Amino acid sequence: MVCMSCKYGEMQESVTTYFTQLNNCYIIIENVPCLKCDQCGEEFLISSVAEKIDGILDNIEKIASKIFILDYDKAA
Numbered sequence: 001m002v003c004m005s006c007k008y009g010e011m012q013e014s015v016t017t018y019f020t021q022l023n024n025c026y027i028i029i030e031n032v033p034c035l036k037c038d039q040c041g042e043e044f045l046i047s048s049v050a051e052k053i054d055g056i057l058d059n060i061e062k063i064a065s066k067i068f069i070l071d072y073d074k075a076a
Contacts, residue, residue: 009039016043022061028069052076
């Protein structure tokens with residue numbers, strides 16, 4: 001698959017760290033599966049991973065205080 005950003009590189013399976021902020025709480029999810037361009041480094045999440053992250057964030061929002069770090073494989 002060709003990179004949607006640079007249009008030159010090939011997308012390779014990889015993992016990334018997802019970072020977001022919800023209601024004054026910082027959430028870091030490590031080892032998130034992604035596609036990463038071997039040319040420009042742009043990362044893309046496939047829809048099934050994005051949906052799982054949404055579910056994780058819904059659950060965390062109820063219990064998180066300030067900073068929450070978790071591993072994707074253990075939470076998904």
